[in-house]
Amino acid sequence: VSADPDCLFCKIVAREIPGDVVRETESTLAFRDIEPQAPSHVLVVPKDHLASAAEVAEADASLLALMVTEAAAVAETDGVDGYRLVFNTGAAANQTVFHAHLHMLGGRRMGWPPG
Numbered sequence: 001v002s003a004d005p006d007c008l009f010c011k012i013v014a015r016e017i018p019g020d021v022v023r024e025t026e027s028t029l030a031f032r033d034i035e036p037q038a039p040s041h042v043l044v045v046p047k048d049h050l051a052s053a054a055e056v057a058e059a060d061a062s063l064l065a066l067m068v069t070e071a072a073a074v075a076e077t078d079g080v081d082g083y084r085l086v087f088n089t090g091a092a093a094n095q096t097v098f099h100a101h102l103h104m105l106g107g108r109r110m111g112w113p114p115g
């Protein structure tokens with residue numbers, strides 16, 4: 001597993017800093033967002049340090065698919081009616097942590113278009 005010693009999400013994956021982990025597979029970790037934007041707000045990350053969804057897809061397409069099915073499983077466990085999946089990509093789109101993460105947001109009416 002490749003890790004970046006300066007990366008926040010690599011540290012959560014390594015359990016060097018605490019995360020409210022809700023699901024785990026051999027290659028993914030799902031944990032609750034520290035600043036939830038919805039009643040259910042979980043981040044699904046690859047354990048490997050990959051910067052973006054496109055990098056995940058390029059490295060291993062099935063890993064990207066697993067991130068989606070893991071997000072769906074969390075939504076099911078949390079009992080949300082519907083949910084939104086988001087990859088913020090690039091600083092201009094509000095990506096603040098450059099370790100790929102899929103946001104799963106649910107439990108409230110999700111507006112469209114997003115702000």
Ligand code: 5GP
Nearest residue numbers: 019020031032033034035088094095096097
């Ligand atoms: P981004 O803006 O990069 O798409 O999302 C980063 C997310 O990580 C934000 O929603 C932010 O609240 C969350 N976050 C930042 N620091 C931590 C942390 O230390 N723990 C957890 N669980 N989430 C964090």
Ligand code: ZN
Nearest residue numbers: 007010049099
């Ligand atoms: Zn990382």
